[in-house]
Amino acid sequence: MSIFTSDDKRMSLSDAASIVQDGMTIAVGGGLSWREPMAFLRELIRQGRRNLHVVGTAHGVDVDLLCGAGAVGVIQESYVGFEHDFGMAPNVRRVSESGNVQILDTCCYTVIQQLRAAEYGAPFMPMKSIQGTDFLKLHPEYKTMECPFTGAPLVLVPALSPDVAIVHAQYGDARGNLKILPPLVADMFFIRASKHVIATVEQLVPEEELRAMEPNVPYFWVEQVVEAPYGAHPTSCYPFYAYDRAHLAEYHHAAQAGADVFVRDYLSRYVFEPASHADYVERIGGAMKRATLESWKENDDAWRALFTAQEGAIA
Amino acid sequence: MSEKITHATLPEVMIYQVARTIADGGLVFHGFGSPVPTLAMLLAKRTHAPRMIHVEGATYGVDPEPPFLPPTSNDWVLERGRVITLGIGDLFDMAARGDMARMFLSGAQIDCYGNLNVTALGEPHQPRVKLPGGGGGCNLSGDVQKLTIWTAAHRAPVDKKGVRRFRFVRNIDFISSIGHIARDGRTRAQLGLRGGGPDTVVTELGVFDFAPDTRVMRLRALYPDTTVQEVLDNTEFEPALADDIGIVPMPTAEHVELMRRFDPLHTSELEFRKEDLERRFEI
Numbered sequence: 126m127s128i129f130t131s132d133d134k135r136m137s138l139s140d141a142a143s144i145v146q147d148g149m150t151i152a153v154g155g156g157l158s159w160r161e162p163m164a165f166l167r168e169l170i171r172q173g174r175r176n177l178h179v180v181g182t183a184h185g186v187d188v189d190l191l192c193g194a195g196a197v198g199v200i201q202e203s204y205v206g207f208e209h210d211f212g213m214a215p216n217v218r219r220v221s222e223s224g225n226v227q228i229l230d231t232c233c234y235t236v237i238q239q240l241r242a243a244e245y246g247a248p249f250m251p252m253k254s255i256q257g258t259d260f261l262k263l264h265p266e267y268k269t270m271e272c273p274f275t276g277a278p279l280v281l282v283p284a285l286s287p288d289v290a291i292v293h294a295q296y297g298d299a300r301g302n303l304k305i306l307p308p309l310v311a312d313m314f315f316i317r318a319s320k321h322v323i324a325t326v327e328q329l330v331p332e333e334e335l336r337a338m339e340p341n342v343p344y345f346w347v348e349q350v351v352e353a354p355y356g357a358h359p360t361s362c363y364p365f366y367a368y369d370r371a372h373l374a375e376y377h378h379a380a381q382a383g384a385d386v387f388v389r390d391y392l393s394r395y396v397f398e399p400a401s402h403a404d405y406v407e408r409i410g411g412a413m414k415r416a417t418l419e420s421w422k423e424n425d426d427a428w429r430a431l432f433t434a435q436e437g438a439i440a
Numbered sequence: 441m442s443e444k445i446t447h448a449t450l451p452e453v454m455i456y457q458v459a460r461t462i463a464d465g466g467l468v469f470h471g472f473g474s475p476v477p478t479l480a481m482l483l484a485k486r487t488h489a490p491r492m493i494h495v496e497g498a499t500y501g502v503d504p505e506p507p508f509l510p511p512t513s514n515d516w517v518l519e520r521g522r523v524i525t526l527g528i529g530d531l532f533d534m535a536a537r538g539d540m541a542r543m544f545l546s547g548a549q550i551d552c553y554g555n556l557n558v559t560a561l562g563e564p565h566q567p568r569v570k571l572p573g574g575g576g577g578c579n580l581s582g583d584v585q586k587l588t589i590w591t592a593a594h595r596a597p598v599d600k601k602g603v604r605r606f607r608f609v610r611n612i613d614f615i616s617s618i619g620h621i622a623r624d625g626r627t628r629a630q631l632g633l634r635g636g637g638p639d640t641v642v643t644e645l646g647v648f649d650f651a652p653d654t655r656v657m658r659l660r661a662l663y664p665d666t667t668v669q670e671v672l673d674n675t676e677f678e679p680a681l682a683d684d685i686g687i688v689p690m691p692t693a694e695h696v697e698l699m700r701r702f703d704p705l706h707t708s709e710l711e712f713r714k715e716d717l718e719r720r721f722e723i
Contacts, residue, residue, distance in 0.1 A: 156498065156514055157472060157498055157512060157513055157514040158512040158514060158515065159498075159514035159515065182528065182575070182576075183472055183498065183514075183573075183575045202573060203573055203574065203575050203576065204472070204572050204573035204574065204575045205572055205573060206473070206572030206573070207512075208472060208473035208511065208512050208513060209473050209475060209511055209707065209710040209711060210511035210512055210710075213570075213571070213572055214572060217570060217572075218569070218570045221560075221566075221567060221570035222566065222567060222568065222569065222570055223566075224565075224566040227565075228560070228564060228565060228566075228567070228570070230559050230560075230564075230573050230574075230616075232574065232575070232576055232577070232578035232579045233528065233532065233575055233576035233579065234532040234535075234536070234576055234579035234580075235578070235579060237528060237529055237532060241529070252536075252579070253536065253582060253583065253632060253633065253634055254536070254578065254579040254580070254581070254582030254583050254633065255578060255579065255582065256582060256618070256622075256631040256632060256633060257582070257615065257618035257622035257623075257626065257628070257631045257633065258578050258581075258582075258615045258616060258617065258618050258622075259559070259564070259614045259615045259616070259623075260578055260616075262564075263564055277632040278631060278632035279632070307499075307525040308498065308499045308500060308501075308514060308519075308525055309527060309528075310514070310528060311528055313527070314528075314529070361515060361516070363516040364516075367515075368510075368512060368515060370511075421516075425507045425508070428507070428517065429507070429508050429704070429705065432508075432510045432511055432517075432705060433705065
């Protein structure tokens with residue numbers, strides 16, 4: 126949707142987060158427990174952002190954390206939860222069941238087609254599915270029509286152009302070229318459809334080094350680059366680190382205990398008290414924690430052990 | 441090799457029933473958070489359906505050989521041995537053009553036509569219970585050629601408040617994915633949907649298909665330890681009954697061994713109740 130040509134797009138986390146304003150529609154990259162831009166979202170919470178409209182496909186701790194901090198006004202995702210590991214998303218449930226957010230549940234392909242309409246510069250995309258489901262009632266903005274060529278019933282979904290896309294890439298350079306390793310989830314669609322594109326990266330590398338990796342996002346699609354090692358924690362960001370199951374267990378436990386407990390036991394400890402992202406990385410367990418989460422590379426037994434990590438395993 | 445396997449657990453017998461719905465040679469996809477169909481697909485491809493195209497639920501990796509099933513779906517563990525990782529658009533486009541043979545969905549509420557609710561219990565704008573949502577289930581339920589529904593929570597015990605909360609309900613609160621007949625009575629053909637809809641429902645009490653005339657769920661087979669009465673008692677609507685209700689076929693020792701090799705963490709048991717995990721069947 127936009128073209129960005131500045132030579133040096135490096136920015137601090139706090140400056141980049143200030144691009145997101147209250148009430149904006151944000152597309153959060155990654156999905157479920159993989160490569161979500163968590164450091165950026167924690168900074169949004171520190172800056173007190175409110176009434177955000179989140180859009181995406183299947184997500185987890187990212188959207189639940191924003192809901193637990195009272196930062197969300199509208200949820201337009203296809204799923205938010207902790208799958209078969211921890212189950213439902215406690216903060217999403219709380220804000221949904223109290224009527225404090227607008228529920229605009231959607232479906233993966235519907236979101237992709239809406240983003241594609243924006244990418245294509247088209248006003249809408251026609252779809253054959255959705256018919257017969259209650260998503261038509263939940264979304265009065267969807268229209269139905271008879272196909273002028275075949276006479277078949279169609280659902281038209283409008284173009285969706287988020288205000289800001291936030292993705293977490295493994296590698297990036299100062300000009301904004303990115304190498305995102307798959308699964309890419311909806312990141313490429315978010316990047317091409319959004320008005321502003323912010324990338325946090327595990328490693329900022331010289332441009333020649335990034336070119337040798339064959340970037341999959343060109344510099345002119347990216348507006349800001351922020352280096353944030355461990356920026357996806359507690360979700361995984363291979364080949365660097367695996368899912369921090371012990372941390373997520375602690376998160377889920379605090380979230381389930383109630384809104385106040387979540388603020389006291391989780392948000393204070395991991396979002397408000399650390400003065401910077403570097404402090405956060407120390408707070409979650411520093412070098413010992415990093416060694417554990419990087420041990421997946423050693424062998425399958427070590428990798429498997431990470432998925433049985435219990436709450437309380439945090440140093 | 442350990443000693444000879446003589447018994448299978450309920451999850452293993454159920455996973456085998458799900459695997460039996462998979463034909464050889466088509467593109468098959470399981471959703472995320474779905475270890476039961478994941479294991480069924482890994483099993484089918486290594487037994488009766490070697491040319492089945494296995495697409496992973498969140499990574500979209502093709503034909504993986506995972507060392508174990510992790511408790512989360514978008515993880516590089518599930519990328520091991522894959523041929524390629526598809527993009528989300530590639531996969532859903534294939535379904536939209538009619539090239540997805542089968543997928544698997546579950547629901548917190550399931551009605552007699554195979555409509556599923558994974559969105560909200562109560563009023564959707566301010567629900568009594570906000571459910572996590574259905575991922576791509578809404579779109580895929582319309583597009584996929586054939587759908588298998590599964591749940592390990594058919595049984596409807598009385599809750600703490602003395603209320604019986606059925607999973608198989610007469611009135612569904614929200615239709616997240618479409619079965620055979622919509623709320624307004626329209627059929628899939630009248631809705632212009634491409635796919636054929638659900639053809640099998642596998643639960644911890646029995647296996648169902650859909651009656652060809654009414655499109656209502658029809659009991660076809662029980663487990664050796666369940667009864668028709670138990671199914672009727674735990675189903676709020678009245679299911680059809682096949683003329684020749686049988687007993688589900690049992691997996692072989694080879695099947696069971698394969699399932700245990702792929703799931704050393706017992707991830708596929710997470711959705712089962714404790715009493716169902718204790719059920720054993722001679723094979």
